């Protein structure tokens with residue numbers, strides 16, 4: 001889950017690389033580094049820390065040269081250290097590489113490279129030594145062809161050499177896209193350069209390219225030239241500036257009414273055709289299987305619930321388990337939900353589904369993402385750039401889309417009033433903040449739900465874990481007595497989601513209170529925090545917004561980073 005960027009142009013590379021890596025930082029922020037080429041000499045600056053922390057220390061823009069590469073790391077192999085930070089160099093320091101992905105056979109390759117001095121604990125470093133060795137007898141292009149054959153694993157790689165004004169870019173499974181204008185910027189995603197150009201060329205698997213400031217050429221894995229289409233892309237220039245908010249998370253929570261409105265309008269206008277095609281596919285398919293990870297999976301649980309209310313059966317599977325549990329045939333419709341469109345587990349699941357000739361629908365937030373480009377049909381949830389690692393507005397728009405689908409099949413829900421209802425939840429922020437302050441010191445929190453509120457219980461628990469670092473368990477209220485209730489002690493906080501006086505949920509509240517729990521109810525008529533709806537369709541969204549605010553205030557009370565939580569990255573692009 002790293003971010004990589006390369007620049008070849010007329011201007012100094014370092015400022016462009018720094019600007020780009022700041023836009024890529026959501027993909028990982030354990031360490032950051034940059035290498036530029038000037039007068040046949042490579043210079044590398046790198047260290048542990050976020051982009052701004054390391055830039056303050058090392059002053060990236062002092063690096064000379066009009067060609068360069070940069071990297072922001074989420075550690076997979078090897079700890080968070082300066083030595084393990086990218087770029088990595090060959091022994092002779094004449095080759096620099098950055099890598100996103102995992103080289104699965106790096107140990108075997110390392111053993112074959114005896115005589116080379118490896119200084120890091122990473123799998124990626126082997127790439128620099130591999131090219132150094134190959135260049136003893138091959139051209140760089142021949143070395144790229146050999147690399148494609150020899151490597152097992154996933155990669156988006158950029159390579160620069162001391163004696164060439166070219167960048168070499170190679171891709172397998174990890175995303176890589178070339179931005180085309182009077183300069184060439186190559187990066188892990190479009191957003192990195194969407195403020196510079198709207199023209200892009202996408203790498204397919206096992207392609208590599210040679211890129212200079214004047215030109216570029218793509219090749220397939222055999223070295224045959226490949227003609228590539230230049231896509232003109234539209235990008236909602238959702239200025240991802242924090243504006244008046246202290247954190248992106250609060251900005252993105254507050255954007256929810258507007259982005260819900262934007263999506264609902266889009267489903268009646270520019271995305272109407274695709275939406276109707278999706279409805280037709282659902283109607284005609286023998287079997288419907290959702291696939292997603294994390295928060296997006298919780299949205300699919302709600303999707304399956306809503307369709308079930310319309311007597312349309314849909315299964316939902318967590319992407320990393322998809323192959324173990326999915327029985328996919330030709331007439332199966334697989335609907336993938338992914339905010340980033342780059343989650344490796346989802347990509348793997350779709351590869352499996354495609355191998356079974358299933359129809360694929362992608363519901364994504366990032367246009368032109370890998371998941372979208374693997375699909376037969378796609379819908380964009382139009383939540384705009386979501387910078388905070390924790391998903392908020394993207395979840396609400398995923399659920400809004402799923403509610404729109406169910407509404408078409410007879411689920412009685414009014415969505416037009418949803419933005420206003422979300423705004424009315426915002427008015428409860430002072431009360432939510434007060435409860436958050438009481439919860440901040442706790443070690444464990446349980447969140448209970450039933451039916452439609454079970455997925456919401458899971459989603460709120462996930463937010464609590466990833467943003468406030470409190471262990472939280474989101475579970476079915478009905479499961480409590482089957483074991484978990486043993487953990488309830490005096491003062492244990494238990495948040496219960498009670499929609500329309502759900503008697504079974506109210507009994508769960510009594511049961512935990514009888515054992516000393518601190519019961520907190522998020523309800524439709526009664527509760528510590530009452531949300532303005534009596535409809536189980538919108539309750540899911542409104543209760544989630546309460547949970548988002550609750551988590552935000554808990555983390556703020558604890559003085560935690562919020563937008564960039566420890567150990568996490570916005571897009572999990574490794575298995």
Ligand code: AGP
Nearest residue numbers: 294295296338339340343390391
């Ligand atoms: C949600 O807050 C997390 N950041 C994480 O669970 C995320 O939802 C998951 O990694 C899936 O990401 P995707 O929607 O981009 O596929």
